[in-house]
Amino acid sequence: MKLEFPEDFLWGSATASYQVEGATDEGGRKPSIWDVFCSEENRVANGDTGEIAADQYHRYAEDIVIMRELGLQAYRFSIAWPRIIPEGVGEVNEEGVTYYRNLMLALRKAGIKVVATLYHWDLPYSLELRGGWRSRDTVEAFRTYARVCVERFNDLVDQWITINEPWCISYLSHLIGEHAPGHQSLEETVKVIHHINLAHGMALAECRTQEIRKPVGISWNLFVPRNATRRSEDMEAARKSLIRESRVFTDPVLHGTYPSELGWQFPIEPGDMDIISQPMDFIGVNYYQETVLAADMQQESGYRVVPTWQPTTSQNWAINQYGLYRVLEWIAKEAPGIPLYITENGCASDDVIDPDGRVHDRDRIEYLIKHLEVAKKAIDDGIPLKGYYQWSFIDNFEWAWGYEKRFGIVYCDYKSLQRIIKDSGYFMRDIISGFCEY
Ligand code: FCB
Numbered sequence: 001m002k003l004e005f006p007e008d009f010l011w012g013s014a015t016a017s018y019q020v021e022g023a024t025d026e027g028g029r030k031p032s033i034w035d036v037f038c039s040e041e042n043r044v045a046n047g048d049t050g051e052i053a054a055d056q057y058h059r060y061a062e063d064i065v066i067m068r069e070l071g072l073q074a075y076r077f078s079i080a081w082p083r084i085i086p087e088g089v090g091e092v093n094e095e096g097v098t099y100y101r102n103l104m105l106a107l108r109k110a111g112i113k114v115v116a117t118l119y120h121w122d123l124p125y126s127l128e129l130r131g132g133w134r135s136r137d138t139v140e141a142f143r144t145y146a147r148v149c150v151e152r153f154n155d156l157v158d159q160w161i162t163i164n165e166p167w168c169i170s171y172l173s174h175l176i177g178e179h180a181p182g183h184q185s186l187e188e189t190v191k192v193i194h195h196i197n198l199a200h201g202m203a204l205a206e207c208r209t210q211e212i213r214k215p216v217g218i219s220w221n222l223f224v225p226r227n228a229t230r231r232s233e234d235m236e237a238a239r240k241s242l243i244r245e246s247r248v249f250t251d252p253v254l255h256g257t258y259p260s261e262l263g264w265q266f267p268i269e270p271g272d273m274d275i276i277s278q279p280m281d282f283i284g285v286n287y288y289q290e291t292v293l294a295a296d297m298q299q300e301s302g303y304r305v306v307p308t309w310q311p312t313t314s315q316n317w318a319i320n321q322y323g324l325y326r327v328l329e330w331i332a333k334e335a336p337g338i339p340l341y342i343t344e345n346g347c348a349s350d351d352v353i354d355p356d357g358r359v360h361d362r363d364r365i366e367y368l369i370k371h372l373e374v375a376k377k378a379i380d381d382g383i384p385l386k387g388y389y390q391w392s393f394i395d396n397f398e399w400a401w402g403y404e405k406r407f408g409i410v411y412c413d414y415k416s417l418q419r420i421i422k423d424s425g426y427f428m429r430d431i432i433s434g435f436c437e438y
Helices: 033-039 056-069 094-109 136-153 166-175 186-207 232-255 272-276 321-334 362-380 399-404 423-433
Strands: 010-014 074-078 113-119 159-164 216-220 282-286 292-295 303-305 340-344 385-391 410-412 419-421
Touching: 010 113, 010 340, 010 423, 056 094, 056 419, 074 159, 074 385, 094 113, 094 136, 113 136, 113 186, 136 186, 159 166, 159 186, 159 282, 166 186, 166 216, 166 232, 186 216, 186 232, 186 272, 216 232, 216 340, 232 272, 232 292, 232 303, 232 321, 282 321, 321 340, 321 362, 362 385, 362 423
Parallel strands: 010 074, 010 385, 074 113, 113 159, 159 216, 216 282, 282 340, 340 385
Antiparallel strands: 292 303, 410 419
């Protein structure tokens, strides 16, 4: 088999600031909600923190050499708000600005496109103390932060991504409570959903103020769930979940309305829906696993996730590449003509350094092959998929899982901070160069 993608298909890899940078108290950075969450008991596996992570703050030059070696064409990373405006509002930290400008300049010099996410979950802690994303003031603060980023970095950025995974910021962090700030309140979640949608729109508007406009999009982790059986309750469960967990983000952005069926009171103010629904240049899709749902009236949502027969990753996430196809097909219909990118896809596996000094992560390669085959099929079927970012460039702090789960195509030895390119890294190199036969 040979996987052939269009010549102009963009190949990249992705990370996020808190997951790879480390240096949490250097360069004028102040704590984010994740620093504090990590310091609380029983929040993160093994009490791990992002203090050192993969130390990319000090080692980005070394990482860019590896990116070049693998032929990566784009690097998607996130800008840490607490490095740019450490208190969330107020003074701009020039050291933080310089850090990201240097990173961007080094990437450009290496011929690697700069894809910057404005918000990948590290909210300045001082804003959390004032209500975090539950408060509309945070949206205003985000607008100012986005303006600063656009003013300082637009010349060096190739693509902007406003927000990473609104679902995680709302549901996972404010209802399920697994991510910072670890709350469990539906009332809060409803507010956060609207504020995050609005924050996206405001950031997009800031990007549009520049004379040279760089493409802007958002990264959604969309759920297009399967119903466990053909019983009408299960089919209804899948339909409801699509509304509650995907359309609650996509409808306002793409169509300017919230799905009425939810009956939720979003804190909408006049003009909000116009800000939220400004046209975007592309849509980012993050995909890892599929969900299969059955009706369950014991749950507030009315459904629950059920086990499947599919193989799972080392994190117990069900591997089904057709789930990716369903997501692409669904969003392409919802947003006709808007270019799509897979802005994250990858898997955790129990990687070890073999006696030969290498990491033979065959299971990750198999995961990638399956998903890339489906991505290729999507293109052949006319879905406007323009690029793929593998998650992640390097092993990193996997949020509540700490360092237990490795997602990188580059291995990070957390003691020595030495990098080792895994077999999956060489696999990506071959795919990108167009010579991947398997
Ligand atoms: C996504 C996150 C990313 C990473 C992967 C495994 O939900 O965006 O930061 O943790 O999951």
